[in-house]
Amino acid sequence: MAIRAHDAVAGRDGIATVGSAQARPGRASLALRRERQLAYALLTPTLLVILFLVAYPFCAAIALSLQDKMVGSPGRWVGLANYLELFRDEVFLRTAWNSVVYTVVAVALKFVLGLTMALILDQERRFNNVFRTLLFVPWAVPVIIVALNWRWIFDDLSGFLNNFLITFHLSRDIISWLSDPSLAMGCVIAVVVWAGTPFYSMTFLAGLQAIPRELYEAAEIDGASIVQQFVYVTVPRLRTIFLTTVMLSTIWTATNLQFVFVLTRGGPASRTEIFPHLAYTTALGARRLGMGAAVSLVFFPVLAVLILLLTRRMLRPTDD
Amino acid sequence: MRSVSRTRRSLQWVGNTLLALMLVWTLVPFYWMIATSLKKDREIYGFEATLIPHQPTLANYARLFAKTPFILYLRNSTIIAVGTTIASLVFGTLGAYALARLRFPGRKVIARGLVFTYLVPPALLFIPLFAVMSTLRLVDTHQGLILTYLSFSVPFCTWLLMGYFRSVPLELEEAALVDGCTRLGSLVRVILPMSLPALAVVAFFAFTQSWNEFLYANVFVNSVEVRTVTTGLTLFIVEDVFFWGPMMAASFLSALPPLVIYLIFQRWVVKGLTLGAVKG
Amino acid sequence: MRMTRRHVLKQAGLAAAVTTTSPWWLVRTSHAQRAKKLVFWHVPNFTPLADDLQKQQVYEFAKQAGLKDSDVEYDVVANEQAQAKLAAAIEAGNPPDVMRLYESNVQFYAAGGHLLDVHDLVEKMRKEPKGIFESAMTSVVYKGRAMGVPLAVNPWPVHARLDLLDQAKVEYPKTWDEFVETSKKIQSPPRLFAFGMCLGLVEDTTDNVMNLLWCYGGKMVEADNKTVVMSSPENVAGVKVIEAMFKTHKIIPPGAISWDNSGNNKAYQSRQAAFVMNPSSIYAYLDGNDKDLQKATGLFPVPAGPRGTVNQIDTWAYGAFKKTPYPDLAKGLLDYFMQPANYDKIIQSTGGRWVPVYKRLFDSPFWREKPAFKHFIKMAETGVPVSYAGSPTPAAGEVLNTHLVPKMIQRVLVENWEPARALDECHKRIVEIYARYAKG
Structure with a gap:
């Protein structure tokens, strides 16, 4: 969505005002x-x-x-002590690594899946409107429900997955989806991707539909292959949409608390611990509000720089 | 040339296959939710658990409506989501017009700042926000929650609409101004009619986001009269005993309104997105 | 133009400074105002019946005290969300008047100066015939004064499947060694695991793990509430037993690593675990939902280790918050709840989930006649809190809430650390927490 927009004024700089x-x-x-x-x-x-x-x-x-502050007690100014304590803690490095992996992999997968879905839905076929609505379903389900529902699917003893695998003899043992250290992060990411892909396919589809068919026809006459058409016609026209979608999605993914909170609580053995969850447990579990604030802010500069870079790119034409 | 059309035809097949796969991936979890909501407890827990409900029952739904204030939750969610949507549309339109068409100091800073408001992590903000709401005496009211939701919907709406408004040809507005229209008059008569699909997109996002919100609703609401669907769900978790049946029934029902709205507005939403994309 | 711009910038800067700070001032000054109502936060009990009774009693009391129904605010707060909501409410100076608090929360909020002293109420309760279980006092007493009104002392028995024991022709195991042997006999994975021990990053895991360690002579902190003794050889021995159960004997389902607090309940209720250690919430649930399974369920003390058997109890208490505009009414409500006639009704309507704090209730047929409750009176008398040998102090609360013990056991079970190394790490973190509270 959003999509675009700021560069609409490209080449019209200075006429942002109307009148004499x-x-x-x-x-x-x-x-x-x-x-x-x-x-x-x-x-x-x-x-x-x-x-x-x-x-x-x-x-x-x-x-x-910047304070040493517990729930319900007055704070004491401690400068950067919270941040220093955080940086010294080995939990910090692990959480940072997890947060990056989680965000990058989830966003990348959503991008690829979303683009594939959009390209498919852009093809002509009957009942395409129905398919568009069906593929949109995950976006309509509240995040807390998505997370609870998937937790229920992954459930080791009563869940859909193990039930399905055992009923159809695809596996003899139950698989501990969320308990196995090598599977847990993958499961969490799968859920995030499930929930977030429709946003990508929606915006990408809109972008695809805005590309005049004549461009493809012209390219075809010039002898461009399908791949060449995609690379030289489609991709350049979707660039802004890519940027905006990825930016919004990165923020939403990186700051989301509920998936990890409901699915794994950061386990097993901190394999899925990410900053929003660590911040929440520090602020409300340990009731150290000051420390919790420090944890939740520590990822902020990374995202801020990312956005600065992306928006600079998008806003460039209007910057004077 | 022929090779291109042959590739295209095989691509159609690839597309159909992938589409089928994606439908399975997207819909199976949703199916499990519905299936669970139609089962008795015996079929829900354990390896006797069934993949398809053997004795489908609406008991979970009956329990939802008879034993819990679920209808009240639905009403509250509707009031709050609609209220948020209207307020964000009005605020967003006004702000976006100023940012798109008027010249004033601070324009660029504000335009860019809008994006950064998203970075602010909600998981922590609820404590200072709660203090603001307490001060305004808005804790545990519909208005309070609407106001809270404006914190994420207004910047987003403003930001989106700003882009669309800029893409409305300047000449049209100039003509209106020359005809003696005021600024606001031209906004209402020229720009808004041309931006209807964009307004649909914005309304749609404001609605779904506030319908789905959990964290703030959880902390800012205490009473049944204001409690929304998403937080009402958690009341099914009584300490350490889960009631998956009714919970999945409630989950399914609460996912319906955004879906229905999308179904109705789908054409508008896609068009709105497309319109926005034209200049991309 | 340049002048104007500078001028504008200056003005804008000033305006920005004033406006960005104004919310702060506004919020600070009118912080303390709140509605003049008697606010009761109800954390749901375990049966709808008990919930209804409680609501009824709140309004009955209000009427007697001359309040109109509209002067009472009765809010239902899910237990999972209670901590976050209370934290925000306390920070905004707007807590409820009365609420049920879990164990260490009493001392935590007492230490912050948020709770009313209810010593006189508790003294009155102790003077009832036969008095109350004194084991409840460790959690509600802060600096010599009772700051919460204990309403239930809940033992954590082992829920055991009698039918499976019968089938295998074995008795309920007396020791942990026997427990392992019996488990191997009666289980048939993956459909039925013997021991539904909670191992996820949740509170129940600390409870389950510590309870086993106690039987091997281990503990978290000494009775002085200062000396942390997590890395003791006794704890190492206990952790090794859990490790063997999980890895060698495979009597614990591997998925237990990601269970939440409901994981063990669900496993037992769906007949997928033969033994679980949990308060009697499972038993109470079966009462309403699965009578067959309830009949086949026995509630036993935990098996003994080299140091005998130790049982856990947890204590729930009502707290009245100081901020209340009606301190007398808040305390009056607590007094009303605890009056024998009112109290007995609620406690029995929970089907055994709440174990009464008044000893005399164990003379009533409800508690005497059901074989399942046979061991309860002894467990309630001798039970210890999860922070044993210390009491549920704020520091102990933080240890529980930050899941340090679950993280320790996951180091061993998931990352294959040596028990001693994992316990050392855990020990250090717990020392840090206790030191922080000792300081300020």
């Missing part, structure tokens, strides 16, 4: 002032929301991370 302000410098200041006032008035609700409901809690979280 630039033409008649004499009245410019008045017109500009009015415009400015109107702009701020229109933005007031949005800015209030951001200020009170995002910026303030965020600043409060930063302040928390």
